[in-house]
Amino acid sequence: MLNKLIQEFQKLYGAEGELRTYFAPGRVNLIGEHTDYNGGHVFPCALTLGTYAVVRDREDRGLRFYSMNFGSLGVLETSLDDLVPHKEASWTNYPKGVMWAFEKRGFHLTHGLDIAIFGDIPAGSGLSSSASLEVLTGIILKDTFGFDQVSMPEIALIGQDSENNFNGCNCGIMDQFASAMGRKDHAIFLDTSTLEYQYAPVLLEDAKIVITNSKVKHSLVNSAYNDRRRECETALSDLQTVTQIKTLGDLSNEAFESFQSAIKDPVCLKRARHAVHENQRTIQAVEALKNNDIALFGKLMNASHESLKTDYEVSCPEIDLLVDLAQAMPGVIGSRITGGGFGGCTVSIVKNDTVDRFVKEIGSAYQKETGHEAEFYIVEIGDGARKLQEV
Numbered sequence: 001m002l003n004k005l006i007q008e009f010q011k012l013y014g015a016e017g018e019l020r021t022y023f024a025p026g027r028v029n030l031i032g033e034h035t036d037y038n039g040g041h042v043f044p045c046a047l048t049l050g051t052y053a054v055v056r057d058r059e060d061r062g063l064r065f066y067s068m069n070f071g072s073l074g075v076l077e078t079s080l081d082d083l084v085p086h087k088e089a090s091w092t093n094y095p096k097g098v099m100w101a102f103e104k105r106g107f108h109l110t111h112g113l114d115i116a117i118f119g120d121i122p123a124g125s126g127l128s129s130s131a132s133l134e135v136l137t138g139i140i141l142k143d144t145f146g147f148d149q150v151s152m153p154e155i156a157l158i159g160q161d162s163e164n165n166f167n168g169c170n171c172g173i174m175d176q177f178a179s180a181m182g183r184k185d186h187a188i189f190l191d192t193s194t195l196e197y198q199y200a201p202v203l204l205e206d207a208k209i210v211i212t213n214s215k216v217k218h219s220l221v222n223s224a225y226n227d228r229r230r231e232c233e234t235a236l237s238d239l240q241t242v243t244q245i246k247t248l249g250d251l252s253n254e255a256f257e258s259f260q261s262a263i264k265d266p267v268c269l270k271r272a273r274h275a276v277h278e279n280q281r282t283i284q285a286v287e288a289l290k291n292n293d294i295a296l297f298g299k300l301m302n303a304s305h306e307s308l309k310t311d312y313e314v315s316c317p318e319i320d321l322l323v324d325l326a327q328a329m330p331g332v333i334g335s336r337i338t339g340g341g342f343g344g345c346t347v348s349i350v351k352n353d354t355v356d357r358f359v360k361e362i363g364s365a366y367q368k369e370t371g372h373e374a375e376f377y378i379v380e381i382g383d384g385a386r387k388l389q390e391v
Contacts, residue, residue, distance in 0.1 A: 329357070
Protein backbone atom coordinates (compact mmCIF):
# COMPACT_ATOMS: atom_id res chain seq x y z
CA MET A 1 0.00 0.00 0.00
CA LEU A 2 2.84 2.37 0.84
CA ASN A 3 4.38 1.92 -2.62
CA LYS A 4 1.06 2.79 -4.23
CA LEU A 5 0.82 5.93 -2.07
CA ILE A 6 4.37 6.95 -3.09
CA GLN A 7 3.45 6.50 -6.77
CA GLU A 8 0.29 8.56 -6.26
CA PHE A 9 2.33 11.30 -4.53
CA GLN A 10 4.82 11.48 -7.39
CA LYS A 11 2.05 11.53 -9.99
CA LEU A 12 0.34 14.47 -8.24
CA TYR A 13 3.29 16.50 -7.01
CA GLY A 14 6.24 15.43 -9.20
CA ALA A 15 9.03 12.94 -8.59
CA GLU A 16 11.81 15.29 -7.54
CA GLY A 17 13.13 15.70 -4.00
CA GLU A 18 13.43 13.50 -0.94
CA LEU A 19 10.27 11.83 0.32
CA ARG A 20 9.65 10.72 3.91
CA THR A 21 7.04 8.20 5.01
CA TYR A 22 5.20 7.82 8.32
CA PHE A 23 2.51 5.70 9.99
CA ALA A 24 0.15 6.18 12.93
CA PRO A 25 -2.25 3.45 14.06
CA GLY A 26 -5.92 3.44 14.89
CA ARG A 27 -7.00 1.96 18.20
CA VAL A 28 -9.60 -0.20 19.80
CA ASN A 29 -10.54 0.21 23.44
CA LEU A 30 -10.96 -3.13 25.17
CA ILE A 31 -12.73 -1.61 28.19
CA GLY A 32 -13.04 1.80 29.85
CA GLU A 33 -15.42 3.79 27.64
CA HIS A 34 -16.29 7.45 28.28
CA THR A 35 -14.03 7.42 31.35
CA ASP A 36 -11.15 9.33 29.76
CA TYR A 37 -12.67 12.79 30.22
CA ASN A 38 -13.92 11.81 33.68
CA GLY A 39 -10.48 11.23 35.21
CA GLY A 40 -10.79 7.45 35.04
CA HIS A 41 -8.80 4.59 33.55
CA VAL A 42 -8.91 3.29 29.99
CA PHE A 43 -7.47 0.17 28.39
CA PRO A 44 -6.90 0.70 24.64
CA CYS A 45 -4.48 -0.94 22.25
CA ALA A 46 -3.04 0.29 18.97
CA LEU A 47 -3.93 -1.68 15.85
CA THR A 48 -1.92 -2.63 12.79
CA LEU A 49 -4.58 -0.67 10.85
CA GLY A 50 -3.83 3.03 10.58
CA THR A 51 -2.90 6.02 8.44
CA TYR A 52 0.14 6.31 6.17
CA ALA A 53 1.71 9.55 4.91
CA VAL A 54 4.21 10.50 2.23
CA VAL A 55 5.70 13.95 2.81
CA ARG A 56 8.05 16.35 1.01
CA ASP A 57 9.33 19.76 2.06
CA ARG A 58 8.40 22.91 0.15
CA GLU A 59 10.44 26.08 -0.12
CA ASP A 60 7.43 28.36 0.44
CA ARG A 61 4.70 28.38 3.09
CA GLY A 62 2.21 26.47 0.95
CA LEU A 63 0.44 23.30 2.08
CA ARG A 64 -0.93 20.71 -0.33
CA PHE A 65 -2.95 17.76 0.96
CA TYR A 66 -4.25 14.71 -0.87
CA SER A 67 -6.00 11.64 0.50
CA MET A 68 -6.47 8.44 -1.49
CA ASN A 69 -9.53 7.86 0.72
CA PHE A 70 -11.14 11.08 -0.54
CA GLY A 71 -9.71 11.08 -4.05
CA SER A 72 -12.72 12.88 -5.52
CA LEU A 73 -11.76 15.99 -3.52
CA GLY A 74 -8.44 16.17 -5.37
CA VAL A 75 -5.54 18.17 -3.94
CA LEU A 76 -6.62 20.64 -1.26
CA GLU A 77 -4.34 23.66 -1.06
CA THR A 78 -3.81 26.17 1.73
CA SER A 79 -0.86 27.71 3.58
CA LEU A 80 0.71 28.06 7.01
CA ASP A 81 -0.79 31.57 7.08
CA ASP A 82 -4.34 30.18 7.03
CA LEU A 83 -4.44 27.76 9.97
CA VAL A 84 -8.11 28.27 10.72
CA PRO A 85 -10.90 25.69 10.29
CA HIS A 86 -12.97 25.93 7.12
CA LYS A 87 -15.87 23.67 6.24
CA GLU A 88 -14.61 23.33 2.66
CA ALA A 89 -11.21 22.19 4.00
CA SER A 90 -12.89 18.85 4.84
CA TRP A 91 -10.53 16.26 6.37
CA THR A 92 -7.53 18.62 6.17
CA ASN A 93 -8.88 20.48 9.21
CA TYR A 94 -7.35 17.66 11.29
CA PRO A 95 -3.71 18.11 10.18
CA LYS A 96 -4.21 21.88 10.06
CA GLY A 97 -5.44 21.77 13.65
CA VAL A 98 -2.27 20.01 14.77
CA MET A 99 -0.14 22.59 12.95
CA TRP A 100 -2.13 25.32 14.70
CA ALA A 101 -1.55 23.65 18.08
CA PHE A 102 2.21 23.37 17.47
CA GLU A 103 2.38 27.05 16.50
CA LYS A 104 0.35 28.00 19.58
CA ARG A 105 3.01 26.31 21.74
CA GLY A 106 5.80 28.29 20.11
CA PHE A 107 6.97 25.56 17.70
CA HIS A 108 7.19 27.58 14.51
CA LEU A 109 6.77 25.85 11.19
CA THR A 110 9.25 27.52 8.84
CA HIS A 111 8.15 26.07 5.51
CA GLY A 112 5.24 24.32 3.86
CA LEU A 113 4.72 20.66 2.98
CA ASP A 114 3.26 18.45 0.29
CA ILE A 115 1.42 15.56 1.95
CA ALA A 116 -0.39 12.51 0.60
CA ILE A 117 -2.14 10.08 2.93
CA PHE A 118 -3.96 6.78 2.88
CA GLY A 119 -5.78 5.15 5.78
CA ASP A 120 -6.97 1.57 6.07
CA ILE A 121 -9.10 2.37 9.13
CA PRO A 122 -12.74 2.27 7.96
CA ALA A 123 -14.09 5.83 8.13
CA GLY A 124 -16.80 6.38 10.74
CA SER A 125 -16.09 3.04 12.40
CA GLY A 126 -15.10 4.41 15.80
CA LEU A 127 -11.53 3.12 15.51
CA SER A 128 -10.10 6.63 15.70
CA SER A 129 -9.15 7.57 12.17
CA SER A 130 -9.15 11.25 13.25
CA ALA A 131 -6.80 10.68 16.20
CA SER A 132 -4.55 8.58 13.95
CA LEU A 133 -4.35 11.47 11.48
CA GLU A 134 -3.63 13.97 14.28
CA VAL A 135 -0.81 11.87 15.76
CA LEU A 136 0.53 11.20 12.26
CA THR A 137 0.73 14.96 11.67
CA GLY A 138 2.45 15.38 15.04
CA ILE A 139 5.27 12.97 14.20
CA ILE A 140 5.64 14.51 10.72
CA LEU A 141 6.14 17.94 12.31
CA LYS A 142 8.45 16.63 15.06
CA ASP A 143 10.67 14.92 12.48
CA THR A 144 10.52 17.59 9.76
CA PHE A 145 11.30 20.58 11.95
CA GLY A 146 13.58 18.89 14.50
CA PHE A 147 11.25 19.35 17.48
CA ASP A 148 13.13 16.65 19.40
CA GLN A 149 11.96 18.03 22.75
CA VAL A 150 8.35 17.12 21.92
CA SER A 151 7.67 13.71 23.52
CA MET A 152 5.18 11.19 22.21
CA PRO A 153 2.76 11.81 25.14
CA GLU A 154 2.95 15.52 24.28
CA ILE A 155 2.09 14.75 20.65
CA ALA A 156 -1.00 12.97 22.00
CA LEU A 157 -1.92 16.04 24.08
CA ILE A 158 -1.38 18.33 21.08
CA GLY A 159 -3.70 16.10 19.03
CA GLN A 160 -6.35 16.27 21.74
CA ASP A 161 -5.98 20.07 21.98
CA SER A 162 -6.45 20.43 18.24
CA GLU A 163 -9.55 18.23 18.21
CA ASN A 164 -11.08 20.06 21.20
CA ASN A 165 -10.23 23.63 20.26
CA PHE A 166 -9.77 23.64 16.47
CA ASN A 167 -12.27 20.99 15.36
CA GLY A 168 -14.77 21.38 18.20
CA CYS A 169 -15.12 17.81 19.49
CA ASN A 170 -14.58 17.72 23.23
CA CYS A 171 -12.80 14.32 23.27
CA GLY A 172 -10.59 12.92 26.00
CA ILE A 173 -6.95 11.87 25.64
CA MET A 174 -7.37 8.12 25.07
CA ASP A 175 -7.47 7.90 21.27
CA GLN A 176 -4.43 10.06 20.62
CA PHE A 177 -2.47 8.45 23.49
CA ALA A 178 -3.10 4.94 22.18
CA SER A 179 -2.02 5.93 18.66
CA ALA A 180 1.14 7.63 19.88
CA MET A 181 2.16 5.15 22.57
CA GLY A 182 0.98 1.74 21.32
CA ARG A 183 3.11 -1.36 21.77
CA LYS A 184 2.80 -4.65 19.88
CA ASP A 185 0.85 -7.33 21.78
CA HIS A 186 0.13 -4.95 24.69
CA ALA A 187 -2.75 -2.73 25.76
CA ILE A 188 -2.16 0.50 27.66
CA PHE A 189 -3.58 0.82 31.18
CA LEU A 190 -3.81 4.60 31.33
CA ASP A 191 -4.89 6.79 34.24
CA THR A 192 -6.31 9.74 32.32
CA SER A 193 -6.18 12.07 35.33
CA THR A 194 -2.38 11.78 35.70
CA LEU A 195 -1.30 10.25 32.35
CA GLU A 196 0.50 7.55 34.31
CA TYR A 197 0.42 4.36 32.30
CA GLN A 198 1.65 0.80 32.16
CA TYR A 199 1.71 -1.75 29.39
CA ALA A 200 -0.19 -4.98 29.98
CA PRO A 201 0.46 -7.99 27.73
CA VAL A 202 -2.58 -9.17 25.77
CA LEU A 203 -1.55 -12.66 24.73
CA LEU A 204 -4.73 -14.53 23.93
CA GLU A 205 -3.45 -18.07 23.37
CA ASP A 206 -6.77 -19.51 22.25
CA ALA A 207 -8.75 -16.44 21.13
CA LYS A 208 -8.79 -13.49 18.78
CA ILE A 209 -9.94 -9.89 19.04
CA VAL A 210 -12.70 -9.41 16.46
CA ILE A 211 -14.03 -5.97 15.60
CA THR A 212 -17.45 -5.85 13.98
CA ASN A 213 -18.32 -2.71 12.05
CA SER A 214 -22.08 -2.09 12.10
CA LYS A 215 -21.70 0.19 9.02
CA VAL A 216 -24.05 2.55 10.87
CA LYS A 217 -23.06 6.00 12.08
CA HIS A 218 -25.74 8.18 13.58
CA SER A 219 -25.17 11.86 12.92
CA LEU A 220 -25.61 13.07 16.50
CA VAL A 221 -22.30 11.62 17.69
CA ASN A 222 -20.41 14.92 18.18
CA SER A 223 -23.28 16.87 19.75
CA ALA A 224 -24.32 13.94 21.98
CA TYR A 225 -20.68 13.37 22.98
CA ASN A 226 -20.43 16.97 24.14
CA ASP A 227 -23.81 16.60 25.92
CA ARG A 228 -22.53 13.56 27.85
CA ARG A 229 -19.43 15.42 28.89
CA ARG A 230 -21.50 18.36 30.14
CA GLU A 231 -23.84 16.03 32.05
CA CYS A 232 -20.87 14.43 33.80
CA GLU A 233 -19.46 17.84 34.68
CA THR A 234 -22.82 18.81 36.21
CA ALA A 235 -22.87 15.61 38.28
CA LEU A 236 -19.30 16.25 39.42
CA SER A 237 -20.19 19.80 40.55
CA ASP A 238 -23.10 18.43 42.60
CA LEU A 239 -20.90 15.74 44.18
CA GLN A 240 -18.23 18.30 45.05
CA THR A 241 -20.71 19.96 47.42
CA VAL A 242 -20.57 16.86 49.65
CA THR A 243 -17.13 15.28 49.03
CA GLN A 244 -13.67 16.49 48.07
CA ILE A 245 -13.00 14.97 44.64
CA LYS A 246 -11.42 16.36 41.50
CA THR A 247 -12.95 13.88 39.03
CA LEU A 248 -15.59 11.16 38.94
CA GLY A 249 -12.71 8.72 38.61
CA ASP A 250 -11.73 9.49 42.22
CA LEU A 251 -14.78 7.62 43.55
CA SER A 252 -15.15 3.94 44.36
CA ASN A 253 -18.51 2.32 43.67
CA GLU A 254 -19.28 2.37 47.41
CA ALA A 255 -18.40 6.05 47.79
CA PHE A 256 -20.59 6.90 44.81
CA GLU A 257 -23.56 5.06 46.34
CA SER A 258 -23.21 7.03 49.55
CA PHE A 259 -22.92 10.45 47.86
CA GLN A 260 -25.16 10.02 44.80
CA SER A 261 -28.18 11.72 46.38
CA ALA A 262 -26.33 15.03 45.91
CA ILE A 263 -26.82 14.76 42.12
CA LYS A 264 -30.04 16.63 41.39
CA ASP A 265 -30.73 15.65 37.78
CA PRO A 266 -31.67 11.96 37.26
CA VAL A 267 -30.02 11.91 33.81
CA CYS A 268 -26.76 13.29 35.23
CA LEU A 269 -26.97 10.66 37.97
CA LYS A 270 -27.07 7.86 35.36
CA ARG A 271 -24.12 9.35 33.47
CA ALA A 272 -22.04 9.63 36.62
CA ARG A 273 -22.91 6.10 37.71
CA HIS A 274 -21.59 4.77 34.42
CA ALA A 275 -18.36 6.79 34.67
CA VAL A 276 -17.64 5.58 38.23
CA HIS A 277 -18.58 1.92 37.69
CA GLU A 278 -16.83 1.72 34.30
CA ASN A 279 -13.62 3.00 35.86
CA GLN A 280 -13.76 0.30 38.53
CA ARG A 281 -14.58 -2.33 35.89
CA THR A 282 -11.48 -1.30 33.94
CA ILE A 283 -9.23 -1.64 37.00
CA GLN A 284 -10.73 -5.09 37.67
CA ALA A 285 -10.37 -6.13 34.03
CA VAL A 286 -6.65 -5.37 33.92
CA GLU A 287 -6.17 -7.34 37.13
CA ALA A 288 -8.12 -10.24 35.58
CA LEU A 289 -5.84 -10.18 32.54
CA LYS A 290 -2.75 -10.24 34.77
CA ASN A 291 -4.22 -13.32 36.48
CA ASN A 292 -4.95 -14.90 33.08
CA ASP A 293 -8.67 -14.88 33.96
CA ILE A 294 -10.02 -14.23 30.47
CA ALA A 295 -13.51 -15.38 31.50
CA LEU A 296 -13.76 -12.58 34.09
CA PHE A 297 -12.38 -10.09 31.57
CA GLY A 298 -15.20 -11.10 29.20
CA LYS A 299 -17.89 -10.72 31.89
CA LEU A 300 -16.62 -7.21 32.62
CA MET A 301 -16.77 -6.37 28.89
CA ASN A 302 -20.40 -7.54 28.83
CA ALA A 303 -21.23 -5.44 31.92
CA SER A 304 -19.54 -2.45 30.28
CA HIS A 305 -21.88 -2.70 27.29
CA GLU A 306 -24.97 -2.92 29.49
CA SER A 307 -23.92 0.24 31.32
CA LEU A 308 -23.15 2.10 28.08
CA LYS A 309 -26.57 1.07 26.76
CA THR A 310 -28.72 1.88 29.81
CA ASP A 311 -26.89 4.46 31.94
CA TYR A 312 -24.82 6.30 29.35
CA GLU A 313 -27.24 5.78 26.44
CA VAL A 314 -24.62 5.85 23.69
CA SER A 315 -25.56 2.60 21.96
CA CYS A 316 -28.16 2.10 19.24
CA PRO A 317 -30.39 -0.77 18.05
CA GLU A 318 -27.93 -2.03 15.43
CA ILE A 319 -25.04 -2.21 17.91
CA ASP A 320 -27.22 -3.81 20.58
CA LEU A 321 -28.22 -6.48 18.07
CA LEU A 322 -24.58 -7.26 17.26
CA VAL A 323 -23.71 -7.47 20.96
CA ASP A 324 -26.74 -9.65 21.78
CA LEU A 325 -25.90 -12.03 18.94
CA ALA A 326 -22.27 -12.23 20.06
CA GLN A 327 -22.96 -12.70 23.76
CA ALA A 328 -25.43 -15.52 22.99
CA MET A 329 -22.89 -17.48 20.95
CA PRO A 330 -20.84 -20.21 22.67
CA GLY A 331 -17.13 -19.46 22.29
CA VAL A 332 -17.56 -15.69 22.63
CA ILE A 333 -15.79 -14.62 25.83
CA GLY A 334 -17.09 -11.04 25.86
CA SER A 335 -18.53 -8.38 23.55
CA ARG A 336 -19.27 -4.66 23.83
CA ILE A 337 -19.60 -1.42 21.92
CA THR A 338 -16.30 0.41 21.47
CA GLY A 339 -15.63 4.04 20.63
CA GLY A 340 -17.77 7.13 21.02
CA GLY A 341 -21.04 5.36 20.29
CA PHE A 342 -24.24 5.79 18.25
CA GLY A 343 -23.04 3.23 15.72
CA GLY A 344 -19.52 2.27 14.77
CA CYS A 345 -18.07 -0.97 16.04
CA THR A 346 -18.23 -3.68 18.64
CA VAL A 347 -15.18 -5.44 20.03
CA SER A 348 -15.41 -9.13 20.93
CA ILE A 349 -12.99 -11.72 22.26
CA VAL A 350 -13.74 -14.92 20.37
CA LYS A 351 -12.23 -18.38 20.77
CA ASN A 352 -10.22 -19.43 17.73
CA ASP A 353 -12.49 -22.34 16.81
CA THR A 354 -15.54 -20.02 16.88
CA VAL A 355 -14.21 -17.16 14.74
CA ASP A 356 -15.45 -18.49 11.37
CA ARG A 357 -18.90 -19.26 12.78
CA PHE A 358 -18.99 -15.83 14.46
CA VAL A 359 -18.38 -14.01 11.19
CA LYS A 360 -20.78 -16.16 9.16
CA GLU A 361 -23.75 -16.43 11.53
CA ILE A 362 -23.66 -12.93 13.02
CA GLY A 363 -23.11 -11.39 9.58
CA SER A 364 -26.11 -13.26 8.20
CA ALA A 365 -28.44 -12.53 11.14
CA TYR A 366 -27.45 -8.85 11.22
CA GLN A 367 -28.08 -8.34 7.51
CA LYS A 368 -31.43 -10.11 7.71
CA GLU A 369 -32.54 -7.95 10.65
CA THR A 370 -31.18 -4.53 9.61
CA GLY A 371 -30.46 -4.63 5.88
CA HIS A 372 -26.87 -3.55 6.61
CA GLU A 373 -23.86 -5.68 5.79
CA ALA A 374 -21.48 -5.82 8.76
CA GLU A 375 -17.72 -5.92 8.25
CA PHE A 376 -15.45 -8.03 10.45
CA TYR A 377 -11.80 -7.36 11.23
CA ILE A 378 -9.70 -9.96 13.04
CA VAL A 379 -7.13 -7.56 14.38
CA GLU A 380 -3.61 -7.63 15.69
CA ILE A 381 -2.21 -5.29 18.31
CA GLY A 382 0.59 -3.18 16.84
CA ASP A 383 3.14 -0.51 17.70
CA GLY A 384 2.51 3.23 17.98
CA ALA A 385 3.18 6.06 15.51
CA ARG A 386 6.56 6.12 13.79
CA LYS A 387 8.65 7.27 10.87
CA LEU A 388 8.98 4.52 8.27
CA GLN A 389 11.63 5.40 5.67
CA GLU A 390 13.05 7.99 3.34
CA VAL A 391 12.65 7.46 -0.38
